[in-house]
Amino acid sequence: xxxxxxxxxxxxxxxxxxxxxxxxxxxxxxxxxxxxxxxxxxxxxxxxxxxxxxxxxxxxxxxxxxxxxxxxxxxxxxxxxxxxxxxxxxxxxxxxxxxxxxxxxxxxxxxxxxxxxxxxxxxxxxxxxxxxxxxxxxxxxxxxxxxxxxxxxxxxxxxxxxxxxxxxxxxxxxxxxxxxxxxxxxxxxxxxxxxxxxxxxxxxxxxxxxxxxxxxxxxxxxxxxxxxxxxxxxxxxxxxxxxxxxxxxxxxxxxxxxxxxxxxxxxxxxxxxxxxxxxxxxxxxxxxxxxxxxxxxxxxxxxxxxxxxxxxxxxxxxxxxxxxxxxxxxxxxxxxxxxxxxxxxxxxxxxxxxxxxxxxxxxxxxxxxxxxxxxxxxxxxxxxxxxxxxxxxxxxxxxxxxxxxxxxxxxxxxxxxxxxxxxxxxxxxxxxxxxxxxxxxxxxxxxxxxxxxxxxxxxxxxxxxxxxxxxxxxxxxxxxxxxxxxxxxxxxxxxxxxxxxxxxxxxxxxxxxxxxxxxxxxxxxxxxxxxxxxxxxxxxxxxxxxxxxxxxxxxxxxxxxxxxxxxxxxxxxxxxxxx
RNA sequence: GCGCCUGUAGCUCAGCUGGAUAGAGCAUCAGUCUUCGAAACUGGUGGUCGAGGGUUCGAAUCCCUCCAGGCGCACCA
Numbered sequence: 001x002x003x004x005x006x007x008x009x010x011x012x013x014x015x016x017x018x019x020x021x022x023x024x025x026x027x028x029x030x031x032x033x034x035x036x037x038x039x040x041x042x043x044x045x046x047x048x049x050x051x052x053x054x055x056x057x058x059x060x061x062x063x064x065x066x067x068x069x070x071x072x073x074x075x076x077x078x079x080x081x082x083x084x085x086x087x088x089x090x091x092x093x094x095x096x097x098x099x100x101x102x103x104x105x106x107x108x109x110x111x112x113x114x115x116x117x118x119x120x121x122x123x124x125x126x127x128x129x130x131x132x133x134x135x136x137x138x139x140x141x142x143x144x145x146x147x148x149x150x151x152x153x154x155x156x157x158x159x160x161x162x163x164x165x166x167x168x169x170x171x172x173x174x175x176x177x178x179x180x181x182x183x184x185x186x187x188x189x190x191x192x193x194x195x196x197x198x199x200x201x202x203x204x205x206x207x208x209x210x211x212x213x214x215x216x217x218x219x220x221x222x223x224x225x226x227x228x229x230x231x232x233x234x235x236x237x238x239x240x241x242x243x244x245x246x247x248x249x250x251x252x253x254x255x256x257x258x259x260x261x262x263x264x265x266x267x268x269x270x271x272x273x274x275x276x277x278x279x280x281x282x283x284x285x286x287x288x289x290x291x292x293x294x295x296x297x298x299x300x301x302x303x304x305x306x307x308x309x310x311x312x313x314x315x316x317x318x319x320x321x322x323x324x325x326x327x328x329x330x331x332x333x334x335x336x337x338x339x340x341x342x343x344x345x346x347x348x349x350x351x352x353x354x355x356x357x358x359x360x361x362x363x364x365x366x367x368x369x370x371x372x373x374x375x376x377x378x379x380x381x382x383x384x385x386x387x388x389x390x391x392x393x394x395x396x397x398x399x400x401x402x403x404x405x406x407x408x409x410x411x412x413x414x415x416x417x418x419x420x421x422x423x424x425x426x427x428x429x430x431x432x433x434x435x436x437x438x439x440x441x442x443x444x445x446x447x448x449x450x451x452x453x454x455x456x457x458x459x460x461x462x463x464x465x466x467x468x469x470x471x472x473x474x475x476x477x478x479x480x481x482x483x484x485x486x487x488x489x490x491x492x493x494x495x496x497x498x499x500x501x502x503x504x505x506x507x508x509x510x511x512x513x514x515x516x517x518x519x520x521x522x523x524x525x526x527x528x529x530x531x532x533x534x535x536x537x538x539x540x541x542x543x544x545x546x547x548x549x550x551x552x553x554x555x556x557x558x559x560x561x562x563x564x565x566x567x568x569x570x571x572x573x574x575x576x577x578x579x
Numbered sequence: 580g581c582g583c584c585u586g587u588a589g590c591u592c593a594g595c596u597g598g599a600u601a602g603a604g605c606a607u608c609a610g611u612c613u614u615c616g617a618a619a620c621u622g623g624u625g626g627u628c629g630a631g632g633g634u635u636c637g638a639a640u641c642c643c644u645c646c647a648g649g650c651g652c653a654c655c656a
Contacts, residue, residue: 039598042599043599308654370583409616437591456593464619470616535621537619
């Protein structure tokens with residue numbers, strides 16, 4: 001297949017034409033007031049794209065908006081693309097694209113591996129920090145958001161040409177290990193640690209934590225264990241390494257299941273040696289000062305609370321670690337951006353860390369992509385309250401429910417294939433449930449919502465793909481030797497035109513989702529596309545259509561399937577040939 | 580007390596950063612399988628976009644106040 005053929009989206013191309021028209025029509029207008037861009041219409045009756053610049057320009061130009069719109073229309077010479085340019089309402093400029101042009105462009109898209117999506121990230125590196133679970137605790141449903149959203153951002157950026165360094169910044173260092181080490185010495189069950197290490201570590205942690213709440217001596221002993229660990233005590237390091245190893249084994253099983261891969265797995269411990277360096281640097285630059293026995297950076301200029309970088313017992317905290325991490329990443333990878341995907345509770349923390357980083361001279365773009373915390377109808381998850389739902393259980397349940405549906409709808413399918421389909425459908429449903437929602441919205445976990453298999457859900461999209469695969473098989477059976485690609489695409493029926501426009505907007509959806517760090521914008525697009533396809537499928541014949549029309553429609557099916565597959569792949573969702 | 584976020588159909592959520600008559604999915608009602616896969620399609624019911632002001636040609640979207648909820652606010656990460 002030919003490589004990428006277009007550098008720009010339709011939106012961008014039309015906007016460029018509008019800019020030119022604007023300059024010709026009103027050469028004296030300052031560029032600041034220039035906002036002649038094309039935007040997709042919400043209603044087909046208003047054309048395919050619209051430009052609202054005339055309304056905004058009415059004031060600076062002191063002329064009626066309709067007149068301005070007409071002047072723009074008069075300067076807009078693009079007979080190849082545009083079928084009709086009309087002034088409507090108070091001064092909207094409606095653009096209707098030529099069906100032949102749409103058809104030709106679709107043909108090019110079909111020959112393009114990238115489906116017309118540009119690669120603006122080429123030559124640039126992005127460091128993506130996501131998932132980041134805590135060692136010695138099981139991953140629960142709350143972790144799925146960072147993992148699934150982060151992974152979608154990873155895939156989106158890679159597709160857009162960026163070199164992505166995905167780093168799993170494990171919580172493998174810090175106070176909890178004091179409690180864990182102490183607890184492990186006192187009440188570890190060797191057999192349980194052998195068979196179910198994570199569950200045993202969790203049990204130990206909860207017990208040790210509870211005791212620390214009522215027993216100051218216990219807390220002090222835990223702190224002592226932590227200091228020993230940080231000073232490199234052999235026995236504590238061995239135990240700690242064992243905790244990390246067991247946790248990683250469990251995490252990796254889940255990541256494999258979710259098809260999530262990291263380029264780096266560097267926990268907080270990785271930066272341990274650099275913490276004193278950060279403090280020295282802060283002191284050298286005169287940014288840090290003593291306060292109540294601790295070392296802090298004041299951030300009054302940024303209107304932020306002070307950032308504590310060294311505790312009064314001279315220990316380091318997580319701001320220190322994150323600062324060391326930023327410096328290390330900038331030095332090693334020189335990325336265009338470092339992106340953190342965590343829950344909403346860390347907003348202030350990252351604003352502080354970013355502010356201090358800038359004072360240290362870091363100019364790299366730093367982004368905190370936060371998402372709403374997941375909770376239960378009765379409140380937040382808490383290890384100590386024991387109301388967590390383990391991620392593994394969620395995934396098991398998803399596959400189980402999907403298998404029930406497969407049994408019902410595809411009883412003739414071989415059992416092994418049924419299980420395979422149920423796996424792809426179940427996991428897809430879980431991922432899609434998270435990805436189709438605005439990341440920042442509050443999420444209240446319910447089984448039915450997380451495992452929805454109908455309506456706006458992954459299976460709906462997977463089903464559309466499977467039906468297309470079936471159509472393509474039937475076409476090959478009934479018309480052996482037929483080559484749809486040698487037949488031009490024609491957009492006769494209105495639904496074909498609608499589908500064509502939607503297909504051609506795929507690049508816009510991908511770019512927007514990445515730009516705003518919002519996979520749900522892509523999910524929305526895919527659902528909308530699949531709906532248009534379902535309407536198309538249900539209302540016009542393919543294989544029974546006359547020769548020529550038939551091939552054109554089979555081509556539309558192919559492009560739709562590839563777009564859906566590509567889009568779902570970018571969300572980390574599989575598309576089996578049959579479901 | 581200060582800061583960030585949320586409030587849209589009975590329920591779960593979108594809403595392209597200020598555009599035209601606010602959209603989907605569940606649920607509900609009525610239709611569509613002897614014909615390309617009904618996990619689907621067609622149509623109906625259902626909204627003072629939390630409340631009240633303001634900004635302007637135009638507000639769910641921007642500003643202010645209030646109400647309700649979530650989350651933060653230096654020695655846990």
